Amino acid sequence: MSVLQGKKILLGVSGGIAAYKTAFLVRLFIKAGAEVQVLMTPASKDFVTPLTLATLSKNPVYSEFIHAEEDGNPTWNNHVDLALWADFMVIAPATANSLSKMANGTCDNLLLATYLSSKCPVYIAPAMDLDMYKHPTTLDSFTKLQLFGNTIIPAESGELASGLSGEGRMAEPENIIAFLEADILKNLPLNGKKILITAGPTYEAIDPVRFIGNHSTGKMGFDLANEAAKLGAEVILISGPTSLKVSNTSVKVVRVVSSQEMYDACHLYYNSMDVVIAAAAVADFTPKNVAVQKLKKTEGDFSIELVKTKDILASLGAAKKNQLLIGFALETENELENAKLKIEKKNLDLIVLNSLNDEGAGFGKPTNKITFIDKDFKEESMELKSKEEVAIDILNKVIQHFHA
Incomplete structure (x- = not known):
């Protein structure tokens, strides 16, 4: 049985082409026995629909602070409650833009507000073109985020959306699951006993x-x-x-x-x-x-x-x-x-x-x-x-x- 069995996973999706892979990632989380709540940046909805992720996760998907009800009375999507609910937060894909905002405390969408309120371990799966991945500002974001206690899931090498091939491709969903399971397991107090x-x-x-x-x-x-x-x-x-x-x-x-x-x-x-x-x-x-x-x-x-x-x-x-x-x-x-x-x-x-x-x-x-x-x-x-x-x-x- 996966160590993710029974765990509450908050999946943050930012606006990159790799967002399409999150449908497969959600499915693997569910198969591992986890409960999944998806948060999306507004830009990410151009790459994968909230309906797809809501159907796969069996939970409503949130992307805005305010939820408009049919009766005209809006409700607030409480980012603090969402953050406290989670056992783990996974941000995949994490674009260069979102990484920079997370590293510097910019808070202009629901995903970022929830991240800044999180108390649980946070895993970040970056996805961007190879030159962006190696840019000094991106490397600086990685350093800051790791100093804050976040864990970076290394990007993989392969064909990129630009047509180039190299490092910067988001880790495949099955590799993200394997990385989380191995990292969680090694930190369990009776691991190896x-x-x-x-x-x-x-x-x-x-x-x-x-x-x-x-x-x-x-x-x-x-x-x-x-x-x-x-x-x-x-x-x-x-x-x-x-x-x-x-x-x-x-x-x-x-x-x-x-x-x-x-x-x-x-x-x-x-x-x-x-x-x-x-x-x-x-x-x-x-x-x-x-x-x-x-x-x-x-x-x-x-x-x-x-x-x-x-x-x-x-x-x-x-x-x-x-x-x-x-x-x-x-x-x-x-x-x-x-x-x-x-x-x-x-x-x-x-x-x-x-x-x-x-x-x-x-x-x-x-x-x-x-x-x-x-x-x-x-x-x-x-x-x-x-x-x-x-x-x-x-x-x-x-x-x-x-x-x-």
């Missing part, structure tokens, strides 16, 4: 029909996987039986059923991981003997002999090299003491404690209330939050570990 996350329950078979399990839905682990991928990590999610699906298609999901299958899957990937977050509710016991046929109901009492399952987290702690190992503790009594014992026993770097005694915490709920305890037994209690917010808190601990 490999994270293994376990989620959900395990089912321990009694017979072909029945099993021993628990009420875990897997939501905490799935939220962790989605958020970690958004932060640039390469994520493997090992999940027990659950109906949940990851919203981020870049997450590799490994489906398992039993605790033994989860044990095997964890150790298959463990050595290549930078971080392991064990959020699964793994069964502590499994039937010693699994019936081949469905067990029949009897008149008398019925008993099943249980044996302990392998302790996945302890086995990972014993094999730990440089991995950051994070476990979960769901307790009902002596919460802090039990959690601290797990840290020592399982060689953890951090444990996430949640208590069934806290309202809103536990299985099957959209919220959780946790306490962080690190390997030095330093405690940090958090307020009740959504599991998505808890996932972000946990991943912030991971980021702090690598950026300390």
Whole structure:
């Protein structure tokens, strides 16, 4: 999945012949999962129609400060709101004229007013003839704009509208997308990190029909996987039986059923991981003997002999090299003491404690209330939050570990 998935892109189009390519650019943004709002300078409408870009972006296109309503009452296109809405602003094509105005603070159209109000990262794809591209005033504009924190997407070489061939051609739409994705990804805090996350329950078979399990839905682990991928990590999610699906298609999901299958899957990937977050509710016991046929109901009492399952987290702690190992503790009594014992026993770097005694915490709920305890037994209690917010808190601990 593209890192542009779910992002809000403000596309500014200025008046050059390369404006015709913005139809393809908008289409690629939409295909990447972004939401696109187009702003046009008045001159750009000579090269591509607002109707084309509005149809492709599925949003109205703005080019003037004032919008004339059919009832005769004009409305204001608020450049400040447009600027604050965006996660990223892309100006393509950026003509020499627009570049000069942006560099020197000239504000004579809606696009420029929105640019000057922007707080988000701004990417600029210049387009002009080769002599204009190399002119000292244009080079000065590039220098100023980069000093302001803008990013220039280099122009490409090729045939130009003048009939000449050389540098100055706007980067092709697919190259603009690739440039943005690479630039955004390299700045994400978990870029290059490999994270293994376990989620959900395990089912321990009694017979072909029945099993021993628990009420875990897997939501905490799935939220962790989605958020970690958004932060640039390469994520493997090992999940027990659950109906949940990851919203981020870049997450590799490994489906398992039993605790033994989860044990095997964890150790298959463990050595290549930078971080392991064990959020699964793994069964502590499994039937010693699994019936081949469905067990029949009897008149008398019925008993099943249980044996302990392998302790996945302890086995990972014993094999730990440089991995950051994070476990979960769901307790009902002596919460802090039990959690601290797990840290020592399982060689953890951090444990996430949640208590069934806290309202809103536990299985099957959209919220959780946790306490962080690190390997030095330093405690940090958090307020009740959504599991998505808890996932972000946990991943912030991971980021702090690598950026300390």
